[in-house]
Amino acid sequence: MGMSENTYSEKSDFVDDFSLKIEELGHPRIYGQILGWLLICDPPHQSFPDLMENLNISKASVSNTTRMMLERGLIEKVRLKGERQIYFKIKKGALIEFMEKQMALTIDLQEITKKGLELSKKEGGIDLTRLERIHSFHQFLAQHLPELIQKFRNQHNL
Amino acid sequence: MGMSENTYSEKSDFVDDFSLKIEELGHPRIYGQILGWLLICDPPHQSFPDLMENLNISKASVSNTTRMMLERGLIEKVRLKGERQIYFKIKKGALIEFMEKQMALTIDLQEITKKGLELSKKEGGIDLTRLERIHSFHQFLAQHLPELIQKFRNQHNL
DNA sequence: TGTGAAGTTCACTATATTCTAAACAAAATA
DNA sequence: TATTTTGTTTAGAATATAGTGAACTTCACA
Numbered sequence: 069m070g071m072s073e074n075t076y077s078e079k080s081d082f083v084d085d086f087s088l089k090i091e092e093l094g095h096p097r098i099y100g101q102i103l104g105w106l107l108i109c110d111p112p113h114q115s116f117p118d119l120m121e122n123l124n125i126s127k128a129s130v131s132n133t134t135r136m137m138l139e140r141g142l143i144e145k146v147r148l149k150g151e152r153q154i155y156f157k158i159k160k161g162a163l164i165e166f167m168e169k170q171m172a173l174t175i176d177l178q179e180i181t182k183k184g185l186e187l188s189k190k191e192g193g194i195d196l197t198r199l200e201r202i203h204s205f206h207q208f209l210a211q212h213l214p215e216l217i218q219k220f221r222n223q224h225n226l
Numbered sequence: 227m228g229m230s231e232n233t234y235s236e237k238s239d240f241v242d243d244f245s246l247k248i249e250e251l252g253h254p255r256i257y258g259q260i261l262g263w264l265l266i267c268d269p270p271h272q273s274f275p276d277l278m279e280n281l282n283i284s285k286a287s288v289s290n291t292t293r294m295m296l297e298r299g300l301i302e303k304v305r306l307k308g309e310r311q312i313y314f315k316i317k318k319g320a321l322i323e324f325m326e327k328q329m330a331l332t333i334d335l336q337e338i339t340k341k342g343l344e345l346s347k348k349e350g351g352i353d354l355t356r357l358e359r360i361h362s363f364h365q366f367l368a369q370h371l372p373e374l375i376q377k378f379r380n381q382h383n384l
Numbered sequence: 385t386g387t388g389a390a391g392t393t394c395a396c397t398a399t400a401t402t403c404t405a406a407a408c409a410a411a412a413t414a
Numbered sequence: 415t416a417t418t419t420t421g422t423t424t425a426g427a428a429t430a431t432a433g434t435g436a437a438c439t440t441c442a443c444a
Contacts, residue, residue, distance in 0.1 A: 075344035082342040089338060092331055094252030096402075107360070108342055110352045116421075126404050131422055152412070152420065163360045167332055167367075173250055174325055180247060184240040184266055186233035194268045201382070202265070202321045208378045209325075216374060220366045224359070254432070274391075284434050289392055310390065310442070 079108050083123070093170055098125065098133050099142075106143065106158045113146045113155035142166060161226055171213055178206035237266055241281070251328055256283065256291050257300075264301065264316045271304045271313035300324060319384055329371055336364035 076082045086107070087100025101123050106114060109122070119130045134156055137143045142162045146155040181203035188194040220226075234240045244265070245258025259281050264272060267280070277288045292314055295301045300320045304313040339361035346352040378384075 074341070075348060076341050077345075079345065082338070082345060085338045086335070086342070089331065089334055092252060094250060098402080104342075107339075107357050108346055108352065110349075112353050112356060127421075128404055128406095128423080129402085132403085135422085154421075158356055161359070164363050167335075167360075167363065170332060171329065173247065174328060176247055177244070177325075180240070180243045181265075183232070183234050184244070184262075187235075187237065187240060188266055190233060191268075194266065195270050198270060198316055199265050201319070201384075204382065205322050205325065205378060208381075209374075212374055216367075216370055220363060223366075224362065226359075256432075285391075286393080286435075287433055290433085293392085312391080 079105075079122075082108055096133075098123075098129060099137065101125070102130075102133060102137065102156075103142065103158070103163065106156065107163075113148075113157040115153045115155050119156070164226065168217055171209075171217075175206060175210040175213065178203065178210040181206055237263075237280075240266055254291075256281075256287060257295065259283070260288075260291055260295065260314075261300065261316070261321065264314065265321075271306075271315040273311045273313050277314070322384065326375055329367075329375075333364060333368040333371065336361065336368040339364055 076085075083101055083104040086104035087097050090100030090103065091097045102119060105119065105123055106112070109118070114122075116127060116130050119125065119134075120127060125133075134143065138145065141159055143156045144159045146157050148155060181199055185196065185199050185203055188196055188199060234243075241259055241262040244262035245255050248258030248261065249255045260277065263277065263281055264270070267276070272280075274285060274288050277283065277292075278285060283291075292301065296303065299317060301314045302317045304315050306313065339357055343354065343357050343361055346354055346357060
């Protein structure tokens with residue numbers, strides 16, 4: 069892993085690394101850019117021009133992406149008294165839910181492999197060990213991941 | 227979730243669901259197609275023409291994709307005595323490793339958020355609670371996920 | 385060595401995605 | 415009501431990716 073042990077010297081370095089990793093998880097890069105920036109910006113709420121200037125993205129990108137992120141509950145709008153502009157900030161706990169969903173995808177495979185197994189059994193004569201192995205893994209995760217995450221929530225009052 | 231509770235009636239249904247989910251995890255769809263097929267095919271090893279016909283993909287796609295999958299250790303070549311053709315089969319335990327890596331990505335974020343935190347502290351005056359929350363989550367996962375998976379391996383002698 | 389079967393490579397097409405510019409809408413203020 | 419500020423929409427450009435056909439290579443075996 070080419071990942072340095074040092075602290076970042078620029079906020080943009082953090083945003084880059086963060087967004088690349090979010091992209092690797094299967095999401096648009098701009099998601100990670102906005103999320104990453106909203107994690108380290110000052111103040112925690114940011115306007116359209118704030119996002120446009122700091123991330124070098126267009127107004128339309130800000131509009132479209134924030135709309136999607138609002139729908140998915142990742143961020144929320146903030147209105148400041150006496151100000152016309154909308155500000156956006158990370159919704160509390162949203163990133164944890166985001167990662168939780170990420171892992172739930174893995175768990176979906178439990179259901180899929182289960183049905184695949186039933187098909188293979190119905191058909192007969194098919195070697196089941198391949199599917200059984202991966203299915204039992206997902207079954208195990210489906211069983212234990214939620215309680216592991218719950219344990220974290222309890223520890224941190226979330 | 228539009229996922230039926232029934233068993234699939236066609237192998238292609240399983241392959242479709244499986245490959246769509248793999249795609250959602252950020253991988254090329256054809257990965258999921260080949261992996262899914264290799265999980266339920268009979269026999270477990272498949273030739274070039276087998277894959278081309280059952281998945282409706284070209285010879286070139288089989289060649290390119292299997293090369294990548296071999297490099298990443300997902301599948302392996304099988305040679306049958308007296309046969310010139312190469313066969314491919316799922317490498318034992320490969321899918322579990324694949325999913326493990328998937329979760330390790332999530333853990334990479336522990337390192338990234340840690341460095342982001344250090345930057346924010348160095349800069350001073352920045353609200354740290356946002357990053358601290360997500361970092362502690364990843365730290366928690368980085369600590370507990372490996373041992374959870376190890377527990378599975380122990381239970382199943384893998 | 386010649387032949388044909390098996391697999392690889394690569395340039396290109398098709399497709400999907402991302403992002404933007406620019407026109408448009410809404411709403412506050414003058 | 416006219417003007418300005420703020421945000422939305424949408425058609426299309428730019429880019430990336432996936433997938434293919436066809437030429438090419440390799441190699442077993444006659």
